[in-house]
Amino acid sequence: MAQVTLYHWEPNANSGKPMLTLMEKGVEFESHYIDMLQFDQHRPEYLAINPQGTIPAMTHGSRVLVESTAIMEYVNEAFSGPELMPKDARDRWRVRWWMKFMDQWLAPSFSMIGWSVFVGPIVRQRDPAELEAAIERIPLPERRVSWRKAIHGTFSEAEIAESQRRVALGINMLEQELGKREWLASDTYGLADINGFNLAYAIPLSQPSLCNDEKTPNLLRWLRAVYARPAVKKCWALGRTDMVKRVAVLDGEQI
């Protein structure tokens, strides 16, 4: 079997999606940690793999694959191991509906909040001239804008308020959907759960008034059920920052 190499940051958001998919499928891969906080994703060595300078990326033999959700589907189809897509056409539609909703609408809002409270405050401690040079090396102009906002703490109040609104709505939608069935998109665990967990694992800690055992019992049941899986435990153990250690909130019995 051709060698698989995954270029990823923490088991979180986009990086965590292919990491966990590979682990659930039992695919051996070489892990190449890209330290996002050191701007490794904009260095020439990585740009040779993904010229957009975003993570994750995966190589499978001579194939180069980017876009985390598309990589998840590729991994599910290219390798043997447990099937992570349901068989039924409507269930498959639901998986894709949720993944699109999360990737395009909900994840950017989580990300803006994460960048304003975690990424920005860590990175802005460094020398301003060094940071400006690092920003200038970013290939995508829209990412230069986001990094500047994170570093200088200039996301506007309106932007943060809109992200908070979307997160609150997303929590309610997840709670309602998980009241209908055991897993997010079908009766079997799969790609929608992997995608959703990477986004939602820390919500009980970051949004305790919106997500707790009283208000969102279905969401909490699902988060704990995903976290109980051996592949998830193994994946999160690869985390190096305090951000991913927040997953420990799911060890508690009551939130």
Ligand SMILES: N[C@@H](CCC(=O)N[C@@H](CS)C(=O)NCC(=O)O)C(=O)O
């Ligand atoms: N649509 C892409 C988005 C990838 C993405 O935005 N990754 C973030 C990390 S979660 C990143 O690379 N941020 C660093 C940067 O933009 O410099 C995917 O799903 O793979």
